[in-house]
Amino acid sequence: xxxxxxxxxxxxxxxxxxxxxxxxxVLGPGFTDPGSSVMFSVGGGxxxxxxxxxxxxxxxxxxxxxxxxPEDVTLEDGGIVAVPGSHKLGRIPPxxxxxxxxxEVLLTPAAGTLILLHGHVYHRVTPNLNQRPRLSVNFRAFPxxxxxxxxxxxxxxxxxxxxxxxxxxxxGTPAMKV
Ligand SMILES: O=C(O)CCC(=O)C(=O)O
Ligand SMILES: [Fe+2]
Numbered sequence: 001x002x003x004x005x006x007x008x009x010x011x012x013x014x015x016x017x018x019x020x021x022x023x024x025x026v027l028g029p030g031f032t033d034p035g036s037s038v039m040f041s042v043g044g045g046x047x048x049x050x051x052x053x054x055x056x057x058x059x060x061x062x063x064x065x066x067x068x069x070p071e072d073v074t075l076e077d078g079g080i081v082a083v084p085g086s087h088k089l090g091r092i093p094p095x096x097x098x099x100x101x102x103x104e105v106l107l108t109p110a111a112g113t114l115i116l117l118h119g120h121v122y123h124r125v126t127p128n129l130n131q132r133p134r135l136s137v138n139f140r141a142f143p144x145x146x147x148x149x150x151x152x153x154x155x156x157x158x159x160x161x162x163x164x165x166x167x168x169x170x171x172g173t174p175a176m177k178v
Contacts, residue, residue: 010036010137013068013137013139014033014036014139019066019114019139022066022114022116023064023066023116023141026064026116027064027141027142027143027144028143028144029144030143030144030145031064031141031142031143031144032141032142032144032146032148033066033139033140033141033142034140034142034148035139035140035148036137036138036139037137037138037140038135038136038137039134039135039136039137039138040133040134040135041077041078041125041128041133041134041135041136042128042133043128043130043131043132043133043134044128044129044130044131045078045127045128046127047078047098047124047125047126047127047128048124048125049097049098049124049156049157050092050095050097050098050099050101050122050123050124050156050157051092051122051123051124051154051155051156051157052091052092052119052120052121052122052123052154052155053065053119053120053151053154053155054119054120054150054151054152054153054154054155055091055153055155055160056087056090056091056120056155057090057091061142061143061146061147061150062087062118062119062120062142062143062146062150063119063140063141063142063146063148063150063151064116064117064118064119064140064141064142064143065115065116065117065118065119065138065140066114066115066116066138066139066140066141067080067109067114067115067116067117067136067137067138068112068113068114068115068136068137068138068139069109069110069111069112069113069115069135069136069137070111070112070135070137071111071135072109072110072111073108073109073110073134073136074108075106075108075126076128076129076130077108077128077129077130077132077134078125078126078127078128078129078134079106079107079108079125079126080106080107080108080109080115080123080124080125081104081105081106081107081123081124081125081126082104082105082107082117082121082122082123083101083102083103083104083105083121083122083123084103084105084121085103086103086120086121086122087118087119087120087121088120089122091155092122092155092156092157093157094157094158095157095158096157097124097156097157097158098124098126098127101122104122106126119140119150119151149164151163152164152165
């Protein structure tokens, strides 16, 4: 993961009027979108374990992922799997990091695809079986009044990880036990 904020190409994409329009349609006016992240999921990697980007609890704070895929993503590269409607189901239940969940949907985005994903939705990325990295760009947005710090704590099936305290790790390594 790295910052691409200095790149004119990323700034153009980040500030694209269509992206702002979609975001405003979902979040309403006054949203913030402070940064961007580029994720290289290494070839032969373990994907990303089931997670929610932030705690769902009683708080209504959440992030909106705006995921853009610059290259075709095949199942072998690592599909993105999500459970529609799960942002209303509370904390992700305990279980295996890549075990199928009821109602899950698999997406293999073509180059240029934009996926809007509520941060409380249960989601995972399947292992990259190829030797080339899988690429995704995320311009996270936050509703008015919600700090970007809301995503400090990622929620996994068997624990949580505070990414503001330590380096990001999405490979299914057991997180802090709850
Ligand atoms: O790379 C992906 O397809 C999903 C990444 C993800 O879960 C996230 O950025 O929160
Ligand atoms: Fe995520």
